[in-house]
Amino acid sequence: MNIDLQALEARHPAALPGAPAALRALNLQLAVGEQVAIIGPSGAGKTTLLQVLACAQPPTQGQLQLGGVNPWTLPARALRRLRGQLFLAPQVPPLPPRQRVVTSVLAGRLPAMGLWASLRSLFYPTDIPAAYEALVHFDLGDKLFDRVDRLSGGERQRVGLARALLAPASLWLIDEPLSALDPMRARMAMAALVSLARERQVTLVATLHQVDMALAHFPRIIGLRDGQLVFDLPAAQVSPERLAHLYDQYEHELRSEALPVALHAATPEAPAPVVMHCR
Amino acid sequence: MKPTTTPDTVSVAQAFSTEAANPPWKLPPPLFNARCRACWFTAALLVLVVASFVSLELDWAAFASMEAARSMGRFVAEFFPPDLSPVFVNKVAWAAWETLAMSALGTVIAAVLGLALAVPASRMSAQDSAWLRSPTRWLLNALRAIPELVWAALLLISAGLGPMAGTLALALHTSGVLGRLFAEAMENIPTGPGDALRTQGVGSLRVFFYATLPQVLPQLMSYTLYRWENNIRAAAVLGVVGAGGLGQLLSFHMGLFHMNKTATILAAMLLMVACVDALSFAARRWLTR
Amino acid sequence: MSVAAPHSSADRPSGLPPVRPHTQAPARDPAFAGRVFWLGLALVLLWPLCVATEFRLWVLWEPENRKVTANFLRSFWPLVHNPEFLEMVVRETWRTVAMATAGVTLALVLAVPLSLLATRVLSLSALSGRMDRWPAVMRWCVRATLIVLRSIPELIWALVFVRVVGLGPTAGVLAIALTYGGMLGKVYAEILESGESHATQTLMRNGSGRLQAFVYALLPSHAAELASYTVYRWECAIRSSVVLGFVGAGGLGQQLDNSMKMFNGGEVATLLLVFIALVALADRVSAWLRKALA
Numbered sequence: 130m131n132i133d134l135q136a137l138e139a140r141h142p143a144a145l146p147g148a149p150a151a152l153r154a155l156n157l158q159l160a161v162g163e164q165v166a167i168i169g170p171s172g173a174g175k176t177t178l179l180q181v182l183a184c185a186q187p188p189t190q191g192q193l194q195l196g197g198v199n200p201w202t203l204p205a206r207a208l209r210r211l212r213g214q215l216f217l218a219p220q221v222p223p224l225p226p227r228q229r230v231v232t233s234v235l236a237g238r239l240p241a242m243g244l245w246a247s248l249r250s251l252f253y254p255t256d257i258p259a260a261y262e263a264l265v266h267f268d269l270g271d272k273l274f275d276r277v278d279r280l281s282g283g284e285r286q287r288v289g290l291a292r293a294l295l296a297p298a299s300l301w302l303i304d305e306p307l308s309a310l311d312p313m314r315a316r317m318a319m320a321a322l323v324s325l326a327r328e329r330q331v332t333l334v335a336t337l338h339q340v341d342m343a344l345a346h347f348p349r350i351i352g353l354r355d356g357q358l359v360f361d362l363p364a365a366q367v368s369p370e371r372l373a374h375l376y377d378q379y380e381h382e383l384r385s386e387a388l389p390v391a392l393h394a395a396t397p398e399a400p401a402p403v404v405m406h407c408r
Numbered sequence: 409m410k411p412t413t414t415p416d417t418v419s420v421a422q423a424f425s426t427e428a429a430n431p432p433w434k435l436p437p438p439l440f441n442a443r444c445r446a447c448w449f450t451a452a453l454l455v456l457v458v459a460s461f462v463s464l465e466l467d468w469a470a471f472a473s474m475e476a477a478r479s480m481g482r483f484v485a486e487f488f489p490p491d492l493s494p495v496f497v498n499k500v501a502w503a504a505w506e507t508l509a510m511s512a513l514g515t516v517i518a519a520v521l522g523l524a525l526a527v528p529a530s531r532m533s534a535q536d537s538a539w540l541r542s543p544t545r546w547l548l549n550a551l552r553a554i555p556e557l558v559w560a561a562l563l564l565i566s567a568g569l570g571p572m573a574g575t576l577a578l579a580l581h582t583s584g585v586l587g588r589l590f591a592e593a594m595e596n597i598p599t600g601p602g603d604a605l606r607t608q609g610v611g612s613l614r615v616f617f618y619a620t621l622p623q624v625l626p627q628l629m630s631y632t633l634y635r636w637e638n639n640i641r642a643a644a645v646l647g648v649v650g651a652g653g654l655g656q657l658l659s660f661h662m663g664l665f666h667m668n669k670t671a672t673i674l675a676a677m678l679l680m681v682a683c684v685d686a687l688s689f690a691a692r693r694w695l696t697r
Numbered sequence: 698m699s700v701a702a703p704h705s706s707a708d709r710p711s712g713l714p715p716v717r718p719h720t721q722a723p724a725r726d727p728a729f730a731g732r733v734f735w736l737g738l739a740l741v742l743l744w745p746l747c748v749a750t751e752f753r754l755w756v757l758w759e760p761e762n763r764k765v766t767a768n769f770l771r772s773f774w775p776l777v778h779n780p781e782f783l784e785m786v787v788r789e790t791w792r793t794v795a796m797a798t799a800g801v802t803l804a805l806v807l808a809v810p811l812s813l814l815a816t817r818v819l820s821l822s823a824l825s826g827r828m829d830r831w832p833a834v835m836r837w838c839v840r841a842t843l844i845v846l847r848s849i850p851e852l853i854w855a856l857v858f859v860r861v862v863g864l865g866p867t868a869g870v871l872a873i874a875l876t877y878g879g880m881l882g883k884v885y886a887e888i889l890e891s892g893e894s895h896a897t898q899t900l901m902r903n904g905s906g907r908l909q910a911f912v913y914a915l916l917p918s919h920a921a922e923l924a925s926y927t928v929y930r931w932e933c934a935i936r937s938s939v940v941l942g943f944v945g946a947g948g949l950g951q952q953l954d955n956s957m958k959m960f961n962g963g964e965v966a967t968l969l970l971v972f973i974a975l976v977a978l979a980d981r982v983s984a985w986l987r988k989a990l991a
């Protein structure tokens with residue numbers, strides 16, 4: 130689906146009233162099937178932008194149009210149908226720890242499954258071959274029936290990406306897909322995502338800290354800093370000077386010295402039950 | 409500023425003064441300080457305890473006198489030897505099985521009912537209006553507040569004498585307890601998986617089965633097994649009002665003063681409680697491996 | 698909707714792992730057999746349970762039972778609220794609370810010494826490694842006593858005491874004192890053993906007596922938790938004392954029993970409402986106290 134942002138402003142949900150907006154006066158147009166990487170230092174508003182595009186958070190000002198309609202003016206049912214057509218992969222893979230990989234991956238297809246089929250799939254997964262194919266793209270075929278909490282952080286992140294392959298979506302919004310992956314796996318995952326998106330004519334928007342990966346795989350790069358668009362250029366035109374200007378005072382991130390901390394708090398344990406009973 | 413004096417030159421006036429010998433900041437704190445909340449609280453507690461003992465007019469002689477001790481001793485002596493005739497042990501075994509079945513079935517029904525009530529009683533996400541939350545929580549509190557014995561006495565009217573009333577009583581009371589525990593567990597889980605599915609537009613029932621339940625299931629089972637330990641004790645005594653099982657046998661024989669039979673029944677109760685405790689502990693360990 | 702096969706080696710960038718031959722997806726879910734087994738086992742176990750408890754839910758819908766239930770429920774309204782009855786209700790409510798308070802107080806008298814005897818933190822012989830044999834045996838015996846005390850339901854104790862000391866609150870207070878003494882003692886011993894015992898052991902190593910070490914080191918660090926648990930048990934004791942009223946210990950429970958035997962729905966409804974309110978109030982007070990102590 131195509132995206133159109135006009136003078137968009139959005140605030141972080143937990144922001145104090147006087148704090149500056151997370152996104153300011155953003156103008157962005159994406160055609161169907163385009164692939165865009167969003168780069169920028171920490172706090173630039175990349176995650177907030179993805180949340181706004183995924184209709185998880187309403188913009189405070191400006192216009193958002195997905196596929197030519199403003200999602201926040203739609204009635205509930207139409208909005209739900211629209212949501213089924215997009216897919217957001219958060220930075221921390223949203224996988225319940227004791228669930229099996231096959232169920233987690235097939236959950237990506239829930240918008241397209243009926244209620245009875247979804248519930249039946251809990252007892253016996255309805256489409257094992259599709260889940261297997263999706264995992265093979267990320268080199269995880271042998272982990273199909275393992276429990277999510279038995280996987281490493283990188284494997285969990287790849288399972289989160291494999292969910293996108295099963296979603297009936299025409300817009301993929303991926304937040305930091307490579308943060309827990311080693312360079313070889315990162316290249317493989319990136320190549321798989323990009324080629325599959327091109328094949329299916331899916332609009333792909335990914336935020337990345339690894340600028341070299343962004344430049345290597347994406348035709349269009351958007352630079353964000355402090356909630357504002359710094360540049361919106363084809364990858365070939367992004368020069369080292371522009372990058373230095375974008376990451377001014379955040380050079381350590383440009384050199385990938387500071388890894389994002391999010392994925393190290395991998396699976397939070399279920400809180401211990403408070404045992405206060407009358408016995 | 410008083411001139412410093414050595415001890416042997418303390419003046420007569422000072423020796424006879426009614427002021428404290430030490431400066432105020434060295435004195436021990438007053439026993440009751442009207443400004444201190446804890447003092448008021450302790451005073452209230454003491455008043456409550458004393459008033460309780462006084463108003464109940466307890467029969468202290470019953471505890472303390474020789475007569476009472478001798479009568480207690482005679483009473484305890486009647487328990488031995490316990491009646492171990494095969495016929496009676498068989499009867500006790502069947503009653504124990506009935507009690508075990510009551511507690512197990514009651515707990516299972518309570519878990520299902522509790523889960524069904526916990527869903528409306530919890531707030532699934534920040535956007536969830538959860539308008540059913542308050543009424544359902546009131547219902548759960550009402551179910552929980554009434555003890556199993558009172559439920560059993562009420563249900564005997566509809567269900568008649570026998571273990572079904574006991575099972576339903578256990579189920580109703582425990583569903584209140586479990587419902588509240590389940591709702592709190594469901595509200596405390598990380599919201600990531602549920603949010604991801606909701607962003608895709610998945611309905612709340614499927615979000616519950618695919619995101620909430622997998623995260624919270626081990627805790628739910630642990631709570632249920634822990635409640636089973638409590639319910640076996642409760643089931644053992646429900647029979648006193650006529651709900652079957654060991655309790656009914658106990659109150660029958662105690663009413664006829666068959667103390668050695670009562671001793672057997674008590675021993676069976678203790679044994680069953682110990683078994684269920686051990687089973688429940690082992691099951692909880694196995695589930696969270 | 699099937700997913701396309703992985704790329705051939707021709708257009709894969711270098712440095713990536715070699716493409717595995719396209720393996721076949723697994724045909725079946727390995728966990729399914731296990732699930733069917735456990736489900737079947739659960740159903741098989743459920744049947745004898747239903748038989749043993751004579752669980753025939755449809756009996757509730759039989760005409761006579763329905764009529765009796767409907768009449769009873771109908772008699773709930775109007776609630777009995779004449780002044781003598783309400784005065785009696787207030788008096789019995791106080792009696793219930795008093796029974797619970799007195800019971801828990803006596804339970805404390807029993808529990809505190811036993812828990813001090815049972816806790817391993819105050820063991821002098823354990824300061825130098827393993828506890829000696831006799832102290833360990835003594836502690837084990839005290840723990841076993843506490844477990845036996847708390848395993849016997851208070852209703853049983855009440856039944857026995859009613860035979861010995863007669864009807865009335867004495868039997869109830871004694872029953873609560875014994876059962877809750879066991880409960881409190883065991884949990885106190887566990888609380889004292891949890892957490893750090895360094896200060897206590899240092900004091901004992903340097904020659905202080907056990908009671909001194911308890912008062913100066915152990916008690917201050919755990920006082921809040923001990924008090925919090927005691928308040929929680931007091932709330933449970935209120936519920937217990939209502940239950941004990943059914944066997945003759947007086948209070949709201951006995952009134953409830955009397956009213957139910959006479960099928961007086963109005964009185965039963967009033968008593969139930971008063972009881973629910975009492976439990977809610979005690980719950981609030983206990984939660985507030987526990988928050989203040991924390």
